[in-house]
Amino acid sequence: MNAPAPVVRETSSRIADLRQIEKKLLWLSAWMVHNANHIRPNRDGLKVGGHQASCASCISILTALYFEILRPQDRVAVKPHASPVFHAINLLLGRETPERMAGLRQMGGVQSYPSRTKDGPEVDFSTGSVGLGVALTSFAALMQDYVRLHGLDAGLPPGRHVAIAGDAELDEGNIYEALLEGWKHDVRNVWWVIDYNRQSLDSVVPDRLFGRIEGLFRDMGWNVVTLKYGRLLEAAFTREGGDALRRWIDDCPNSLYSALTFQGGAAWRHALLAELGREPGVRAILDPMSDDELAELMTNLGGHDVDTLIEQFRLADAAGDQPTCFIAYTIKGMGLPFAGHKDNHSGLMSRDQMASYQESQRVRPGHEWDVAEGLDLSPSELRAVIDAAPFSKALTPAGRSLSAPAIAVPAVLPVSGAPGRRASTQAGFGDILAEIGRGQGEFADLAKHIVTTSPDVTVSTNLGPWVNRRGVFDRHTRNDVFRDAKLASAQRWGMSPTGQHIELGIAEQNLFLLLAAAGLQQSLNGARLLPIGTVYDPFVNRGLDALIYACYQDARFLLVSTPSGITLAPEGGQHQSINTPLIGMAADRLASFEPAYVDELAILLRHALVHMQAPDGSAAWLRLSTRQLEQPSRSLDPAAVIAGAHWVVPPDPGARIALAYQGAVAPEAEAAFTELQAEVPGAGLLAITSPDRLHAGWIEAARSRRTGQPAQAHIERILAPLSRDAALVTVLDGHPAAHSWLGAVRGQRVIPLGPDHFGQSGDLPDLYREYGLDTDAILDACAQALLG
Numbered sequence: 004m005n006a007p008a009p010v011v012r013e014t015s016s017r018i019a020d021l022r023q024i025e026k027k028l029l030w031l032s033a034w035m036v037h038n039a040n041h042i043r044p045n046r047d048g049l050k051v052g053g054h055q056a057s058c059a060s061c062i063s064i065l066t067a068l069y070f071e072i073l074r075p076q077d078r079v080a081v082k083p084h085a086s087p088v089f090h091a092i093n094l095l096l097g098r099e100t101p102e103r104m105a106g107l108r109q110m111g112g113v114q115s116y117p118s119r120t121k122d123g124p125e126v127d128f129s130t131g132s133v134g135l136g137v138a139l140t141s142f143a144a145l146m147q148d149y150v151r152l153h154g155l156d157a158g159l160p161p162g163r164h165v166a167i168a169g170d171a172e173l174d175e176g177n178i179y180e181a182l183l184e185g186w187k188h189d190v191r192n193v194w195w196v197i198d199y200n201r202q203s204l205d206s207v208v209p210d211r212l213f214g215r216i217e218g219l220f221r222d223m224g225w226n227v228v229t230l231k232y233g234r235l236l237e238a239a240f241t242r243e244g245g246d247a248l249r250r251w252i253d254d255c256p257n258s259l260y261s262a263l264t265f266q267g268g269a270a271w272r273h274a275l276l277a278e279l280g281r282e283p284g285v286r287a288i289l290d291p292m293s294d295d296e297l298a299e300l301m302t303n304l305g306g307h308d309v310d311t312l313i314e315q316f317r318l319a320d321a322a323g324d325q326p327t328c329f330i331a332y333t334i335k336g337m338g339l340p341f342a343g344h345k346d347n348h349s350g351l352m353s354r355d356q357m358a359s360y361q362e363s364q365r366v367r368p369g370h371e372w373d374v375a376e377g378l379d380l381s382p383s384e385l386r387a388v389i390d391a392a393p394f395s396k397a398l399t400p401a402g403r404s405l406s407a408p409a410i411a412v413p414a415v416l417p418v419s420g421a422p423g424r425r426a427s428t429q430a431g432f433g434d435i436l437a438e439i440g441r442g443q444g445e446f447a448d449l450a451k452h453i454v455t456t457s458p459d460v461t462v463s464t465n466l467g468p469w470v471n472r473r474g475v476f477d478r479h480t481r482n483d484v485f486r487d488a489k490l491a492s493a494q495r496w497g498m499s500p501t502g503q504h505i506e507l508g509i510a511e512q513n514l515f516l517l518l519a520a521a522g523l524q525q526s527l528n529g530a531r532l533l534p535i536g537t538v539y540d541p542f543v544n545r546g547l548d549a550l551i552y553a554c555y556q557d558a559r560f561l562l563v564s565t566p567s568g569i570t571l572a573p574e575g576g577q578h579q580s581i582n583t584p585l586i587g588m589a590a591d592r593l594a595s596f597e598p599a600y601v602d603e604l605a606i607l608l609r610h611a612l613v614h615m616q617a618p619d620g621s622a623a624w625l626r627l628s629t630r631q632l633e634q635p636s637r638s639l640d641p642a643a644v645i646a647g648a649h650w651v652v653p654p655d656p657g658a659r660i661a662l663a664y665q666g667a668v669a670p671e672a673e674a675a676f677t678e679l680q681a682e683v684p685g686a687g688l689l690a691i692t693s694p695d696r697l698h699a700g701w702i703e704a705a706r707s708r709r710t711g712q713p714a715q716a717h718i719e720r721i722l723a724p725l726s727r728d729a730a731l732v733t734v735l736d737g738h739p740a741a742h743s744w745l746g747a748v749r750g751q752r753v754i755p756l757g758p759d760h761f762g763q764s765g766d767l768p769d770l771y772r773e774y775g776l777d778t779d780a781i782l783d784a785c786a787q788a789l790l791g
């Protein structure tokens with residue numbers, strides 16, 4: 004039998020010092036919330052909020068991690084409601100200011116939940132929508148391996164990815180989707196530390212749940228470490244009567260345990276004596292203790308014992324890189340007056356409670372933000388304690404956020420749609436990417452930095468040819484059995500550490516979390532990646548929260564969604580999407596486009612690759628179609644295509660009507676326009692490539708004008724030649740609200756066409772007639788418009 008690994012114990016003086024840090028973090032986080040709610044002037048009468056109990060629950064976990072275990076290269080997602088503790092840690096590390104602490108949940112102050120974009124580079128991963136930050140750590144670990152194996156990183160030591168999760172976060176389904184995907188990709192070096200306070204927002208969680216969850220983690224190849232008891236309880240268990248005491252606690256329902264914790268020492272004594280008083284030895288344990296001492300003993304859980312936490316983290320570290328879940332038993336509100344109360348999630352200490360807590364902490368009024376105030380350490384001793392933490396060393400002289408130079412994108416992409424040929428934008432996308440994938444000449448460097456991914460729709464979104472050229476990524480080399488056996492297949496998918504496509508299972512939230520992780524690699528690992536993810540347009544909805552989350556952190560990637568709309572006609576049903584153009588308009592930090600022809604696509608794809616890398620850029624989204632259209636022969640103004648619209652046939656000055664189309668319904672609009680022109684010479688035909696960019700430009704110009712800056716939006720210039728009372732007939736294969744705002748630009752009338760119902764199989768003539776997108780419907784709308 005192997006000898007067990009030696010247990011590395013901290014010296015008792017270091018533990019005593021870390022207990023001082025815990026004390027300070029509990030104070031600072033509670034005070035931060037108190038100050039925001041009870042002291043700072045409140046101008047609007049709204050509750051400011053903050054979560055003193057959620058913070059108190061994880062003080063020891065965060066102390067052990069940040070002041071003993073974490074190294075500068077480790078990356079952390081902190082559970083959203085522990086934001087004040089996280090910021091207090093940064094205050095101790097000299098990376099935050101008391102002013103920003105005092106401004107918790109205020110403009111310019113520290114944010115309610117850790118935010119990369121608002122709080123700055125100390126935040127590795129934003130959190131807020133529970134479950135997503137936790138899962139993101141797993142994808143970030145995968146992407147760290149990717150950039151290292153491709154030699155694209157900055158060469159710093161690899162870090163571990165750590166999530167501090169609330170136990171209720173494990174109710175989110177995306178956690179299990181991520182676990183399964185992580186197992187498939189053999190993800191390593193991930194730790195999830197669960198603050199197991201057995202409370203969520205509304206209530207105490209069911210007792211039997213964690214037995215199940217532990218099993219799930221083990222099934223997914225994770226090591227599970229349960230930290231149930233601290234050193235005081237462990238010592239008590241070794242005494243006569245200790246076994247009975249342990250059994251009693253093990254069997255105690257979560258709700259009773261929480262209630263007794265809230266009630267305190269006398270209640271514990273009453274309950275324990277009633278049930279265990281006759282057990283030999285028990286009274287000898289309980290009787291000599293004061294009520295306070297008994298309460299301290301009974302709440303001495305593993306997640307509140309920094310000594311136990313450090314020991315278990317060290318053991319897991321020594322055991323290797325297996326993903327590890329720590330179930331750290333805690334009490335919500337530990338150390339504060341509402342500890343254990345089931346309603347404490349949003350509870351705030353009263354002024355009286357804070358006054359006595361402040362006194363007990365020996366914090367003089369006016370010295371609330373002084374870091375050494377009330378501690379048994381002088382300021383210089385405290386400094387030395389903090390400096391001894393590995394995490395106190397800077398990751399780089401420039402801090403935690405790295406950078407990498409932009410990758411040059413050639414002026415023109417290789418395929419732009421041969422005039423006269425029939426092609427879809429989806430096919431055009433696949434062709435362009437496959438050409439880039441040859442890695443020839445000026446495209447060599449670009450090709451190296453692109454990484455693609457898809458949730459089981461790689462082939463049907465036309466990424467196959469790119470993947471054939473660049474291979475599938477896997478940490479281990481795996482042969483393509485079909486190819487080795489010389490069986491014919493269009494897909495040649497050998498897997499290796501140099502592959503550039505990450506094949507995902509069908510869960511769309513994982514797609515967006517992976518894109519988030521890939522799109523943050525510049526900052527996290529100094530690796531410039533150009534991540535491209537493909538998905539069916541309707542199933543953007545399935546991953547929507549994760550998409551918004553990725554953009555919220557300013558991750559940079561390109562989303563290509565195809566097929567879209569009702570145009571994939573016979574497939575019908577829930578494969579049709581109508582709300583996605585509106586999502587594209589409303590999503591922050593996401594520039595959305597929908598080309599009709601491949602020449603527009605080539606311009607927009609190139610723009611997306613540049614825009615993703617621009618300091619003031621964003622993620623981008625191309626909504627594409629499988630409908631084949633005859634490609635036009637023309638030359639385009641790229642700036643107009645990028646700005647969102649270009650005249651195919653410019654209107655005469657003062658024209659009474661224009662017809663505007665977006666995407667795959669171009670042929671119906673063109674046919675209608677030919678007839679319209681015969682009736683109304685001088686009418687215009689407008690191609691809309693992005694209602695999102697048009698709308699954003701319009702809002703921006705109006706904002707500038709309000710501040711006295713002259714500005715004209717692209718859509719204002721576009722519509723200017725039309726007469727004031729001109730009519731606009733608009734059509735897209737998406738919800739018509741994407742265009743109906745156009746009438747507000749210059750006060751012109753709009754008749755917007757587009758499906759507002761979906762779900763019917765059929766062929767294009769039937770469906771376009773049914774939903775009012777065919778040429779007749781467009782002409783009817785034009786006639787109505789002309790009649791006024």
Ligand SMILES: Cc1ncc(C[n+]2csc(CCOP(=O)(O)OP(=O)(O)O)c2C)c(N)n1
Nearest residue numbers: 057084131132133169170171172202203204
């Ligand atoms: C997706 C999502 N749903 C709901 C919420 C509202 N909410 C915030 S915290 C919380 C419960 C958190 O419980 P837990 O994760 O156990 O945290 P802790 O007990 O440590 O505060 C809920 C439901 C949220 N932030 N995100």
Ligand SMILES: [Mg+2]
Nearest residue numbers: 170171202203
């Ligand atoms: Mg909880």
